[in-house]
Amino acid sequence: MGVEAKIAPSMLSSDFANLASEAQRMLDCGADWLHMDIMDGYNLNYCLLHKPHFVPNLTIGAPVIESLRKHTKAYLDCHLMVTNPLDYVEPLGKAGASGFTFHVEVSRDNWGELVQRIKSKGMRPGVSLKPGTPIEEVYPLVEGEYPVEMVLVMTVEPGFGGQKFMPETMDKVRALRKKYPSLDIEVDGGLGPSTIDMAASAGANCIVAGSSVFGAPDSAQVISLMRKRVEEVQKNY
Ligand code: DX5
Ligand code: ZN
Numbered sequence: 001m002g003v004e005a006k007i008a009p010s011m012l013s014s015d016f017a018n019l020a021s022e023a024q025r026m027l028d029c030g031a032d033w034l035h036m037d038i039m040d041g042y043n044l045n046y047c048l049l050h051k052p053h054f055v056p057n058l059t060i061g062a063p064v065i066e067s068l069r070k071h072t073k074a075y076l077d078c079h080l081m082v083t084n085p086l087d088y089v090e091p092l093g094k095a096g097a098s099g100f101t102f103h104v105e106v107s108r109d110n111w112g113e114l115v116q117r118i119k120s121k122g123m124r125p126g127v128s129l130k131p132g133t134p135i136e137e138v139y140p141l142v143e144g145e146y147p148v149e150m151v152l153v154m155t156v157e158p159g160f161g162g163q164k165f166m167p168e169t170m171d172k173v174r175a176l177r178k179k180y181p182s183l184d185i186e187v188d189g190g191l192g193p194s195t196i197d198m199a200a201s202a203g204a205n206c207i208v209a210g211s212s213v214f215g216a217p218d219s220a221q222v223i224s225l226m227r228k229r230v231e232e233v234q235k236n237y
Pocket of ligand 1 (some may be wrong): 012035079162
């Protein structure tokens with residue numbers, strides 16, 4: 001038996017004005033986790049010179065996590081698309097985040113400290129990588145003295161929901177699964193009924209899905225289909 005399937009609807013595709021009820025609706029539809037995309041926005045002129053932001057979009061932050069936490073006990077799987085994740089550890093820990101997944105591209109120099117701080121705030125550390133980042137970059141973080149507990153392989157360029165799944169990223173998932181049979185491997189971007197087979201058979205077990213779940217007439221059916229595909233693959237491990 002392999003690892004457990006975790007289906008995590010991305011709340012970026014929800015109606016932000018009704019976040020608590022949208023979260024509850026997803027849990028009622030069978031979601032295991034709620035995926036929360038935290039982004040740092042983009043100031044074009046400044047960015048051209050200094051690249052101070054990670055993605056060209058601004059979404060939610062610790063105050064929203066804190067508000068949502070008052071309405072749900074669910075696992076809040078926070079994905080930090082920011083250039084300075086260390087600054088977010090304390091506020092997100094206080095706000096009630098469950099998982100804290102930072103990007104390897106912005107933490108090459110301080111991931112050890114980052115992982116320790118995340119754990120000390122009672123959150124579960126994860127690392128993510130963009131489509132162009134080689135998988136070897138995360139191996140030291142999985143094997144280190146303070147290891148991350150999940151690797152999130154981005155299957156689109158981070159920044160927006162509703163983009164097309166990039167099948168070439170599956171080589172990274174396969175390499176990870178071969179090396180770490182019991183690691184939580186999450187995929188994020190363009191996942192849905194037409195792409196889940198590629199991700200599940202490559203070995204992913206945590207599935208983030210925004211537009212395919214929120215855009216479906218029957219969200220519960222999409223969640224259950226994705227869960228089934230992951231379970232079918234994982235039971236053969
Ligand atoms: C993209 C975000 C994703 C996004 C996924 O930067 O990290 O979580 O919401 O949305 P879909 O499933 O629509 O590609
Ligand atoms: Zn995400």
